[in-house]
Amino acid sequence: MQHALTITGLKKRFGKKVALDGLNMNVPKKSVYGFLGENGAGKTTTFSILGGFLSTNAGHFNIEGKMGMLPQDARFSPGRKIGSQLKLLARLSGVPTSELNEEINRVLKAVNMEKNVNLPIEKCSHGMYKRVGIAQALLGSPNVILLDEPTAGLDPKTAYEIRRLIETLNHQKTVVVSSHNLSEIEQMCDTVGIINNGKMAFEGPVAELVGKSSLLQIELDRKPDLTSLQAIEGVVEAEWSEKQNRCNIQFDRKHHPLETINTQLLSYFLKNGIGVRCIKLGQSLEHEYLKKLAVN
Amino acid sequence: MKPFFILLKDNLAQALKSKKSILFLILYFVVFTLVVYAIKETQKEVFEQLAAQGGLDPELYRLAFNFMIEFLQINSNEILKTFLSIPLYSVELFGVMLLGTPLLILMVHYDKLAQETSDGTTRYLLFRASRGSIYWAKFFSMVVEIALITLIATVLAVIYGHYTLNFFNTGDIFAASLKYWAAGLMPLITFSSMVYLFSAWVKRPFLALLFSSLATIAALVMLIWVPELSPFNLHYWKGFFIPGTSIMLHSLLIYLGFTTVFLGAGFFIFKKRDL
Ligand SMILES: Nc1ncnc2c1ncn2[C@@H]1O[C@H](COP(=O)(O)OP(=O)(O)O)[C@@H](O)[C@H]1O
Ligand SMILES: [Mg+2]
Numbered sequence: 001m002q003h004a005l006t007i008t009g010l011k012k013r014f015g016k017k018v019a020l021d022g023l024n025m026n027v028p029k030k031s032v033y034g035f036l037g038e039n040g041a042g043k044t045t046t047f048s049i050l051g052g053f054l055s056t057n058a059g060h061f062n063i064e065g066k067m068g069m070l071p072q073d074a075r076f077s078p079g080r081k082i083g084s085q086l087k088l089l090a091r092l093s094g095v096p097t098s099e100l101n102e103e104i105n106r107v108l109k110a111v112n113m114e115k116n117v118n119l120p121i122e123k124c125s126h127g128m129y130k131r132v133g134i135a136q137a138l139l140g141s142p143n144v145i146l147l148d149e150p151t152a153g154l155d156p157k158t159a160y161e162i163r164r165l166i167e168t169l170n171h172q173k174t175v176v177v178s179s180h181n182l183s184e185i186e187q188m189c190d191t192v193g194i195i196n197n198g199k200m201a202f203e204g205p206v207a208e209l210v211g212k213s214s215l216l217q218i219e220l221d222r223k224p225d226l227t228s229l230q231a232i233e234g235v236v237e238a239e240w241s242e243k244q245n246r247c248n249i250q251f252d253r254k255h256h257p258l259e260t261i262n263t264q265l266l267s268y269f270l271k272n273g274i275g276v277r278c279i280k281l282g283q284s285l286e287h288e289y290l291k292k293l294a295v296n
Numbered sequence: 297m298k299p300f301f302i303l304l305k306d307n308l309a310q311a312l313k314s315k316k317s318i319l320f321l322i323l324y325f326v327v328f329t330l331v332v333y334a335i336k337e338t339q340k341e342v343f344e345q346l347a348a349q350g351g352l353d354p355e356l357y358r359l360a361f362n363f364m365i366e367f368l369q370i371n372s373n374e375i376l377k378t379f380l381s382i383p384l385y386s387v388e389l390f391g392v393m394l395l396g397t398p399l400l401i402l403m404v405h406y407d408k409l410a411q412e413t414s415d416g417t418t419r420y421l422l423f424r425a426s427r428g429s430i431y432w433a434k435f436f437s438m439v440v441e442i443a444l445i446t447l448i449a450t451v452l453a454v455i456y457g458h459y460t461l462n463f464f465n466t467g468d469i470f471a472a473s474l475k476y477w478a479a480g481l482m483p484l485i486t487f488s489s490m491v492y493l494f495s496a497w498v499k500r501p502f503l504a505l506l507f508s509s510l511a512t513i514a515a516l517v518m519l520i521w522v523p524e525l526s527p528f529n530l531h532y533w534k535g536f537f538i539p540g541t542s543i544m545l546h547s548l549l550i551y552l553g554f555t556t557v558f559l560g561a562g563f564f565i566f567k568k569r570d571l
Contacts, residue, residue, distance in 0.1 A: 051423040053571045067423055074419035077412070079314070091302045092424035136420060 003064075004029040004144050004174035005050075010059035012045055012198075019045040021198035022059065027144075027191070029064075032170045034189035034206070035178040036289060042198040043178040044072045047148045064174075066093070068142035070133045070150055076121045082108070082132055083117035086139065093140030107135040110165055127158045134162065144174045151179060163188055186285040194292050202292045209288045214253040217282075218265070219246050221275035232264050245277075299425035303433035304440075311441055320404050321445065324396055328449055397446060398487040402505075402512050405438050405488065409495040410504035413571055422571060431566050435492055435559065442484050450477040479544060482551045483527045487512060489558035496562040496569075525550060 007025035011018075020042045027033045037043050048054045050061060051069050076085050086104045095103045108114040111131035116124075124132060130150065137145055150166070151159040159181075166188050169175050179185050185192060186206060193203040202209065214236075224247060229238040234256030239248045251261050258281070269276050282288070311317050409431075412418045421430055454473045494508040519526035525547050526532055532547055 051419065052427075053419055053422055055568065055570060069423050071416070071419045074416040076420070077310070077415075077417045080310070088302070088306045089420055089424065092299050092421065 002029045003027055005063050007061040008059055011057040013057050019198055024200050025193055027174055027176055029174055030171050031190040032166060032175045032188050034185035034192040035176055036192055037195035041195045043195060044148055047146055063144050065143035067144045068137040069146040070137045070148055072148040078122045080121050082119050082121055085121055086136055089136050090139045095140050107138040110138055111135045127154050130154060147177045149178055182286040182289055196293055214251050215282055216249045217246055217280045219277040224274050234261050300429040300433050303429060304437050307433055307437035317404055320400055324400055397484055398512055401442060401488050402491055402508055405491060407501040408434050410498055410501040414501055418571055427567050431563055438488055439485055443481055447477060480527055482548050486551045486555045489555045493558045493562040496566040
C-alpha cells in the first residue's frame, strides 16, 4: 500500500519525560486516519514534530507533498483581520497573488465563515477561532492535512459540520485527525492508530479493529430462551440485557464463519416468532479501544 | 528566499499598523522635535551675537571650519568638542537620536520573537516557511523600521537645522546628514541584534525584556570607556571631519563584528529550539 505519511522510530524526550518512544505510523494515501490516544499519550507531540515545531531525539518521517495543519496550541496574531491573516498564510503556502481572494473565500466557505473575512481575529468565539484554524490548514490545497483535535470544544452543530467537511476530503486528500470522540472517529475514518505512552499500540483499518470481534449484539422484541441459543453450534455464550432489549452473543469465530452463525440465529428467531430489530457485529470502537489500551 | 520577502513585507505592514509602534514613533518625534528646538534656540543666541559683531559671512565660516579640521588633526577631542559645539549642532542631534533609538528599539522590539513563540503564532508559519526565513525576515524588518525612523529624524534635523547648517557647507547639507545617518545606523543595528538575540534565546517575553534592558544599559555604560566606539562621543564622528582617517571605518568594522556574533548566536539558538 502507498503511504502519504510515514513515521519510523520517532523518539522525543522533554527532560526526563519520554513523550514519544519509537513511534511508527503509516498513513495510507487519500484516506482519513484517526489518531487516538489518552491525554498525554503523545499525539500533539507527534503533530508538532511533523510541523517542525519540535526537534526529535531519534527517528525520521516522510510526508509526501505539501502539508497543511491545524496545530493544537497555535494562536493567530491578535489585532489582525481574518482575511489579512489568511492572506499571509496563503502567500506562504504558495498561492499566487492573483488567486489570493478566491482561495481565502474557498477555505472560509468550507468552514462556513465566508462572511467573516473582515472580522478581527480576537473577536472570534472559540468555535469560530477553531474554524479559522481549520480553514488555514486547507490553504493552497495541501495533499496531507493534519488536524489536532479539530472538534474539541465545539458545539454539536459546528462539530457536525467539521466532520462533514472532513468526510468530503476523504478520497481526495490524506487527512490525519486526532480526537477523543471515538464515535466520530469511527464514523469518519478508514484507518486508526492508537498511541499509548508514545508507542503505536494498534494501527489498522477501523473495520479490522471493530469487525474482527466475535460478539453479536442483537436487538429483539422479547427475551429469547438463552439455553436454546447456547445450544446452537458455535455459540459460546448468550446474555440478555433487559434494559436495552438486547441479546449479546459470543461466538467461536475461528471455527464458525460469521455467515453460518447469523443464519442459524436468524432461523431460530424466525421459528420461535421472535422479532429481530437490529443485528450488530462487535462492540463499539470505544470498547475495542479500551481493550487495546488495557493490553498495553 | 521567497517566504523571506513575504514575511518581511508582512512584518513591516504590521509594524506600521501596530498601535505600540505608532505610539512610540509619535513619542520619539515629539521628544526629538523638542530637543531640536531647544538646541536651535541656544544656537540662535550664538548667531545673534555673531551678527551683532558685524554680520555673518558664510565664507568666513567655511574658512573657520577648514582651520578647525587642520587644528583637530593635531589636537584633542576636547578641543574638537568646543569647536563643534557652535556650528555643528546637528551632530548633537544625532547624539540624541542615537540615545533615544536604542531605547525605542528595546521597547518596541524586545518581544519580537519571544512574544510570538510564547503565543504560538509562529506555529502557523513554521510548516510553511523555514526557521531561517522567519528569523531573518523579523530581524530585517526591525532594521528597516529603525532605518526609516532615523532617516525621518535626519531629514527633520536638516529642515530644522538648515538655519545654521547653511553657513558652512551650503551645497552638501543633505548628503552630509545622510552620511551621519549611515554612520549612526551601524551601532543601532548592533543594539538591535543584541536585543534580538535575547528575544530568540529567552522564552518568556518578560524575561527577554529584562535581559535586553540590562544588556542595553550595560552596553551604553561600557561605551563610555571606549570613546572610539561610542556614538555619543565625538571620537566616533571624528572621521567625518578629519579627511583621510580610518577611525570611523575601524569603529564600523567592530560594530559589524559584534552584530555578526549576536545574530549568529541568535540564529543558532532559534534554529535548534522547540517552538
Ligand atoms: N513542552 C513540553 N515540555 C515538557 N513536557 C511536555 C511538553 N509537551 C508535552 N509534554 C509531555 O509529553 C507528553 C505528551 O503530550 P502531548 O503530545 O501533548 O499529548 P496528547 O496530545 O496526546 O494529549 C505529556 O506527558 C506531556 O506532559
Ligand atoms: Mg494533544
